[in-house]
Amino acid sequence: MSRSLIPPLEPRARARARRGLRAALGRFAKRMILVLGIAGAGALLAFAGFHFAAELPWFRVARVEITGTSYLTRAEILDAAGIEAGSSVLEKRSRLEERLEELALVESATVERDLPSTLLLAIDEAEPVALVAEPVVVPVDRAGNRIPFGPRTAMLDLPLLRVVPAGASAPSGLPTLAREVSRLAEQMPEVFAVLSEARGGDREVTLLLGESGVKVRYRPPFSEPRLRAAILAINDSARRFPGRSPHEVDLRFDDQVVVRTAALVEAGGG
Structure with a gap:
């Protein structure tokens, strides 16, 4: 009869191995909970920090640069985008772009930021032929x-x-x-x-x-x-x-x- 190359563990040794495995899994789980907690807290802090920053006077819109317009006036662009005194440069760009693209003369719009206080609006107007x-x-x-x-x-x-x-x-x-x-x-x-x-x-x-x-x-x-x-x-x-x-x-x-x-x-x- 062939003999096993690895001798069987004694009952006490098997118990110690099981306890060691459970301890290792417990330590791993605790680390993962800690990592996820830190990540979640970081995301929450970033979210809160962004909205807090949006209210700071340093991020108020002081300048708006508009390119690509031949027919729409500056006032029409700003009114459509909802940009006025006190607006934050950190407002969601997609929201501003959607507002601008509601204008019948706008085929597409792109909004960029030049922090701390400048918005860059690139307008692609419908071109009459x-x-x-x-x-x-x-x-x-x-x-x-x-x-x-x-x-x-x-x-x-x-x-x-x-x-x-x-x-x-x-x-x-x-x-x-x-x-x-x-x-x-x-x-x-x-x-x-x-x-x-x-x-x-x-x-x-x-x-x-x-x-x-x-x-x-x-x-x-x-x-x-x-x-x-x-x-x-x-x-x-x-x-x-x-x-x-x-x-x-x-x-x-x-x-x-x-x-x-x-x-x-x-x-x-x-």
Whole structure:
């Protein structure tokens, strides 16, 4: 019969081992209770300390720096955020951001602190790209969403969007038309600067450019090279035929730039 390499413990030895294990577990439990108690007390003290500090005069808001605004006034921002004399710089930033984002002109807001007494507000405003008449003129953003600008609308120098017929479905509806104008502003700002109106109709877009209202017709989405070709054709036609200024440039046909004069359009040519 094989013999065990570890001899069996005597009853007294086994009892001593059990008592030692219980004592070790007891000491461990006491240490854990002590550690958790200290941690809990520390968290409680930190919480109480934060709220106590928020009431101290050193942490009163003395300065507010606002960036990213073009249309909202400082007073409107401070009023929306609830920042006034006596406000604490330690107020929850998420709460301030939520208040600011309730403003219709604010897409997002970020609040930072520069202790002890400065708040930094970064505002991302909704950017109007055009106007629609309903019949009151209302600005819209790049997605065609109406922006409640109120009296500020009068200061906007933006092209008018017109969906023909009214209520036309995608892709020639207001959202597509707004996206086209927004892309034009980003990629060809020199053309956007002379754009007076954009019309969306039967799956096509018509841009009215300059004081003479030269029309550029194309099927969305617009191509920058094609639109640059249209501008070159307008300038070339005006230079070569000063008495017959171009009335319309048609980009609806692949690989073609068709220039029509007013007389040709009236005669039904093209």
